[in-house]
Amino acid sequence: MATGLHTFLEGHPLIRRLWLFDKQRWKKAANMGRTMVELKALWHGLRGQGFDVSVDLSGLLRSGLLTWAGGARLRLGFADSDEGSTFFYNSKVVGGDAIHAIDRYLKLAALLGCDTSEVVYPFAPYDHEPAICRELPARYAVFAPSAGKAANRWPAARFGELAGRLNMPVVVIAGQSEKELAREVVTASGHKALSIAGGTNLKELVVVIEKAAFFVTNDTGPMHIAAAKEVPVFAIFGPANPVRTGPYGAIHTVIRRELDCSPCYRWKPCANWRCMEEITVDMVHQAIQDRFGTAV
Numbered sequence: 001m002a003t004g005l006h007t008f009l010e011g012h013p014l015i016r017r018l019w020l021f022d023k024q025r026w027k028k029a030a031n032m033g034r035t036m037v038e039l040k041a042l043w044h045g046l047r048g049q050g051f052d053v054s055v056d057l058s059g060l061l062r063s064g065l066l067t068w069a070g071g072a073r074l075r076l077g078f079a080d081s082d083e084g085s086t087f088f089y090n091s092k093v094v095g096g097d098a099i100h101a102i103d104r105y106l107k108l109a110a111l112l113g114c115d116t117s118e119v120v121y122p123f124a125p126y127d128h129e130p131a132i133c134r135e136l137p138a139r140y141a142v143f144a145p146s147a148g149k150a151a152n153r154w155p156a157a158r159f160g161e162l163a164g165r166l167n168m169p170v171v172v173i174a175g176q177s178e179k180e181l182a183r184e185v186v187t188a189s190g191h192k193a194l195s196i197a198g199g200t201n202l203k204e205l206v207v208v209i210e211k212a213a214f215f216v217t218n219d220t221g222p223m224h225i226a227a228a229k230e231v232p233v234f235a236i237f238g239p240a241n242p243v244r245t246g247p248y249g250a251i252h253t254v255i256r257r258e259l260d261c262s263p264c265y266r267w268k269p270c271a272n273w274r275c276m277e278e279i280t281v282d283m284v285h286q287a288i289q290d291r292f293g294t295a296v
Helices: 029-047 061-069 101-111 131-133 156-165 176-188 201-210 220-226 281-292
Strands: 054-056 074-078 090-095 141-144 171-172 193-197 215-217 233-236 252-256
Touching: 029 061, 054 061, 074 101, 090 101, 131 201, 141 156, 141 220, 156 171, 156 176, 156 193, 156 281, 171 176, 176 193, 201 220, 215 220, 215 252, 220 233, 233 281, 252 281
Parallel strands: 054 074, 074 090, 141 171, 141 215, 171 193, 215 233, 233 252
Antiparallel strands: none
């Protein structure tokens, strides 16, 4: 897996070894020589493990190559994968594009004969009372104003206005490089919100999220942590498709505008970014009150 997120899985009892690579460095042409050396080492390392089964959940050319590189006799993937990755599989199942990603992955598990009747999330071990918890209110909501794609970001000022309306403290989370975004939320809240952007590692972030009363977010990774921890999620969706990547489970709420042009999966906002701009603070606040009452 790519470096960066690997710390989330470190120490997991179901994982014998994590094979890491620096995806961002590999993308740079200037690093081609070093990249080729690392690829060769990874290839030989995987081949030497004697794997029985390789499973490709991503369905990309890179992941297909790695699935094949493992040398397993059984190589599973989706028949409707992209970038020619299906060439590297010898057992396939149609994933479909009108179901949630988790349900799609479960099809591969079922192909292996696994019991898929119940979805569970076995997290790696983590400290349930890290130091960051001493800085947090006794009861709070978590806001996640960031997103991997700019087009998926509801304006930070609206997150802030929403935080200012709530009758409970709001903790704003974001990465180290997104501190300014978090500060914008805090300022727009009238400084009622508290930013801990860049102040946690991934396992500490799990604790911050699981202790929250609820979670307001764009389509972003921490949203799925909240869903896994059964923290009620209010997810704001525009160009992304909540059917595929929304919070998984019946206790969550997706707030979006039903438009003919959405989902479009754009990376950057278009000239007519109605799918996000027409989601008002009132709409999100009302969704929260519908769930928790006017006291929130």
